[in-house]
Amino acid sequence: xxxxxxxxxxxxxxxxxxxxxxxxxxxxxxxxxxxxxxxxxxxxxxxxxxxxxxxxxxxxxxxxxxxxxxxxxxxxxxxxxxxxxxxxxxxxxxxxxxxxxxxxxxxxxxxxxxxxxxxxxxxxxxxxxxxxxxxxxxxxxxxxxxxxxxxxxxxxxxxxxxxxxxxxxxxxxxxxxxxxxxxxxxxxxxxxxxxxxxxxxx
Amino acid sequence: xxxxxxxxxxxxxxxxxxxxxxxxxxxxxxxxxxxxxxxxxxxxxxxxxxxxxxxxxxxxxxxxxxxxxxxxxxxxxxxxxxxxxxxxxxxxxxxxxxxxxxxxxxxxxxxxxxxxxxxxxxxxxxxxxxxxxxxxxxxxxxxxxxxxxxxxxxxxxxxxxxxxxxxxxxxxxxxxxxxxxxxxxxxxxxxxxxxxxxxxxx
Numbered sequence: 001x002x003x004x005x006x007x008x009x010x011x012x013x014x015x016x017x018x019x020x021x022x023x024x025x026x027x028x029x030x031x032x033x034x035x036x037x038x039x040x041x042x043x044x045x046x047x048x049x050x051x052x053x054x055x056x057x058x059x060x061x062x063x064x065x066x067x068x069x070x071x072x073x074x075x076x077x078x079x080x081x082x083x084x085x086x087x088x089x090x091x092x093x094x095x096x097x098x099x100x101x102x103x104x105x106x107x108x109x110x111x112x113x114x115x116x117x118x119x120x121x122x123x124x125x126x127x128x129x130x131x132x133x134x135x136x137x138x139x140x141x142x143x144x145x146x147x148x149x150x151x152x153x154x155x156x157x158x159x160x161x162x163x164x165x166x167x168x169x170x171x172x173x174x175x176x177x178x179x180x181x182x183x184x185x186x187x188x189x190x191x192x193x194x195x196x197x198x199x200x201x202x
Numbered sequence: 203x204x205x206x207x208x209x210x211x212x213x214x215x216x217x218x219x220x221x222x223x224x225x226x227x228x229x230x231x232x233x234x235x236x237x238x239x240x241x242x243x244x245x246x247x248x249x250x251x252x253x254x255x256x257x258x259x260x261x262x263x264x265x266x267x268x269x270x271x272x273x274x275x276x277x278x279x280x281x282x283x284x285x286x287x288x289x290x291x292x293x294x295x296x297x298x299x300x301x302x303x304x305x306x307x308x309x310x311x312x313x314x315x316x317x318x319x320x321x322x323x324x325x326x327x328x329x330x331x332x333x334x335x336x337x338x339x340x341x342x343x344x345x346x347x348x349x350x351x352x353x354x355x356x357x358x359x360x361x362x363x364x365x366x367x368x369x370x371x372x373x374x375x376x377x378x379x380x381x382x383x384x385x386x387x388x389x390x391x392x393x394x395x396x397x398x399x400x401x402x403x404x
Contacts (some may be wrong), residue, residue, distance in 0.1 A: 048342060064298075065298055068297045071293050077261055092267045094297070095267040095297070096251060098297050098301040099305065
C-alpha cells in the first residue's frame with residue numbers, strides 16, 4: 001500500500017498512526033499540499049477531490065478522506081469492533097470530527113503556524129467553534145477514558161490528530177485537564193512523543 | 203424508533219429520506235434548533251453534541267450525526283452494499299460531504315433564507331468552497347449516474363440533502379447540468395417533489 005500524504009497535516013497523521021499501530025506495511029510518498037502537490041494532473045487522477053491523504057493499492061485502486069481510510073484499514077481489527085452499535089458510535093465521533101472539529105481547529109493551527117500569523121489574527125468564528133468542540137470532548141471525558149466505551153478505537157485516532165496540536169492554534173489545553181489526560185493516553189497507546197517532547201528533542 | 207429533527211434542516215432530511223425509502227417506521231419529533239430546542243437539558247441528555255438529527259431506540263439508546271445515522275439504518279439494506287470496497291467509497295463521499303460540502307453550502311442557504319440576508323452578504327470563503335464542492339460533483343457525474351458505481355446509496359442521500367437546495371444559497375445550478383440531472387434522478391428515486399415543484403404547489 002502507498003500512502004500519499006503531507007507530514008505537516010493532521011489528517012495524514014491519522015493514517016500513519018493507524019497503520020503503524022496495526023503494523024501494516026506501507027510506503028509513504030510525501031506530497032507538498034501547500035506548494036500545489038495535490039493539484040497536479042497525476043495527483044488528481046488518484047484523487048479528484050484534490051486532497052491528501054490518499055491510499056493506493058497495488059492494483060491502482062485509490063481511497064481518499066482520512067476517516068474513510070481509517071474505517072477501511074481498521075476493518076477486522078481491534079480498532080473497529082464488529083458490534084454494530086459500537087461501530088455506529090465510532091461513526092458518530094468521526095463524522096462529528098469531520099464536521100465540527102477539524103475545520104475550526106486545523107484552521108487556527110494553520111493560521112498560526114504555516115501562515116505565521118498571531119493569535120489575534122485567527123477567525124473569531126473558528127476560535128469559537130473550536131473551543132466549543134474541545135469543551136464537548138472535555139465533558140465527555142469526565143466520565144470516560146476513551147471516546148467509545150469499549151476502548152481505544154479509530155474514533156480516538158481521528159480526534160487525536162488535531163487535538164494534540166490544538167495549543168499550536170492558540171487553544172488553551174490547561175483549561176481542559178480531562179482532554180489533556182486523554183491526549184497523553186492516546187500518545188502512549190500510539191507510542192508517540194508528545195508535541196512538547198518532540199519540540200524539546202534536539 | 204424516534205427521530206428528533208428540524209424540518210428545515212437538510213441534515214435531518216437525510217434521515218427522513220433514508221427511512222422513508224427503506225419503509226422503516228419512525229415517529230418524528232420536531233425540534234426547533236433555531237429557538238434553542240437543541241440546548242435544553244432534556245435534549246442534551248440525548249445528544250451532548252447539541253445537534254439534530256438524533257435517533258432514539260425504545261431502550262433509550264441514542265445516535266447523532268446524520269451520516270452516522272444513515273450508515274446505521276442502512277446496514278443490511280441495498281442502500282449500503284456489503285462489499286468492503288464499495289462501502290469505503292461510500293464513506294469517502296460521506297466524509298467529504300461532512301468536511302467539504304455541508305458547512306459551506308448549508309451556511310449560504312442559512313444566510314439567504316433563515317437570516318434573510320442577500321447574496322452579497324454570504325461569506326466569500328463559503329461561496330468559494332461551496333462552488334468548488336459543486337464543481338467536483340459535476341465533474342464526477344460526467345461519467346457516472348450515481349456517486350458510487352453500484353447504484354443509488356446513502357452517499358447520494360447524504361449529498362442530495364443540501365445540493366438540491368443549493369440554489370437557495372445563491373449557487374448557480376444552471377452551470378452544472380450533470381449535477382442537476384443527478385438531483386432529478388435522486389428526487390425521482392426518493393419519490394420527492396423537486397424544490398421548484400414544491401414551491402409551485404398552492
